[in-house]
Amino acid sequence: MLSNADIQTLSGQADAAAARRDLPAAAAMLAELAAYDPGDAVTWKKLAAIHRALGRSEDAMIAIGHALAIEPRDPLSLLLKAGLIEAKGDDAEEPYRAALSLIDEPDAAPPALRARLEHARRYCDTAHRSRTVRLSGIAASEIDRLGCTREECARIDAFVLGIADAVSPVLPMLSRHAYHDSATFAGLVAVARGHAALTVEYLRLLADDAMAAVPYVDHPTDVPLDQWVDLNRSRQWSAAHLWRGGGIVRGNADRCPATVEAFAALPTPVIGGRSPNLMFSILAPHTHIPPHVGVTNVRLVVHIPLIIPEDCSLTVGGERRGWMLGEAIVFDDTIEHEAVNDSDDTRVVLIGDLWHPDLSARERTVLHALMA
The missing domain is CATH 2.60.120.330 (B-lactam Antibiotic, Isopenicillin N Synthase; Chain)
Structure with missing residues (x-):
């Protein structure tokens, strides 16, 4: 069993190994710490970052999943998860948007974090534009084919805006009763x-x-x-x-x-x-x-x-x-x-x-x- 002093020593050694770019050693020590105390989100985040630097994307995703299970609203963990998803070529908009929503003053963030947040914003903006163009084209084609009325077009346009903005479309034009x-x-x-x-x-x-x-x-x-x-x-x-x-x-x-x-x-x-x-x-x-x-x-x-x-x-x-x-x-x-x-x-x-x-x-x- 590790004592508090042992934990502090091992944590310091892991940080030192990471600083001198001995990433395999850092990963091994962080994995030992995580196994001893699986409720420490900081250790899991560090381990995820090391795995990512080593090119172990699957291990990194597992580690950041553990961190988010402990702190599901941590923006740094969400950004790391989004980056891993993006690197695979999959859709990372949801975790990027979640991270952005959790930063109250992005301009006051440290420079390294500001750069990651700016990347997240650009990613989400690009996804929004692409989705808007795609959905608007589908709607216009269907409206023209079906001969929709002005009132129908207004409701369809509102629906397009709702899903293009990645929110659930609640249309006030529809009668609303409990x-x-x-x-x-x-x-x-x-x-x-x-x-x-x-x-x-x-x-x-x-x-x-x-x-x-x-x-x-x-x-x-x-x-x-x-x-x-x-x-x-x-x-x-x-x-x-x-x-x-x-x-x-x-x-x-x-x-x-x-x-x-x-x-x-x-x-x-x-x-x-x-x-x-x-x-x-x-x-x-x-x-x-x-x-x-x-x-x-x-x-x-x-x-x-x-x-x-x-x-x-x-x-x-x-x-x-x-x-x-x-x-x-x-x-x-x-x-x-x-x-x-x-x-x-x-x-x-x-x-x-x-x-x-x-x-x-x-x-x-x-x-x-x-x-x-």
Whole structure:
């Protein structure tokens, strides 16, 4: 076991080895320190930098991942991660943007850091211009082909600006309500009234395959978890996915044909890599899904209640409602929302997504092309 004096000595020797460019020796000593104290983010950052200098990009990425798991909002670690990603030729915009957002006064930063921040800005600006040109071209082509109206063009242009700026596009031109009338969506009332058949398929699915449901929240450890700390990779909130991010989950969906068919008749967005989404959402007893918001209001979220104990509720925009069998709930998840199961039993709802009813068929076609 290393004493505090041993740790200080080894750390100093590692720094000295790095200073004289004996990088293999520095890496070996830093690796020893990291193994002894894996919670020291500074050691992991130093080790990542040494691995990068030695050309060991995979080892550097592993080390910086450990550093970010400890300090997910450290701008220096984010810059190093972004640089490693960029060097591989992959898209590094997200970590560069995250690092830039965390520096309050970039002009006051040390010269070496200022240079890295300026590189990050140039990288993000270039990505933004390229994305804007590409998306604007797609939108213009689709608008011309479909003959969109002036109002449709305005909404499409606003959507292009939102995704070009690398933010989630929330369109104020669409009607914004915490809850929407389920009768607005053709066929939805009938689906909700047919909940018994959907519940049978859910129960059969979990009886046949207990692992059909997985933790709904599954974030990497090197990103800020904030409100998801308690639920990350937890079965307190799990989901049995039938469609996920635009792809059918074959094993689960095959066992639930009536459920899949019921949603196939609804106005569900079909967007490569994004939608449809359809899942049984399973909330364990005495579990709280904390307040959070979704990505865009061009699609809404629908809940079909299946197994609803007492003391369960959904709150959207401060308005609390309970689920009732036979009645669908449709809401705008870009408005802050949360859910709670205060009972001693499991709550199950079927969750899917629907196009916002204000969007015309032409607009949906263009948005499909843009998001794909």
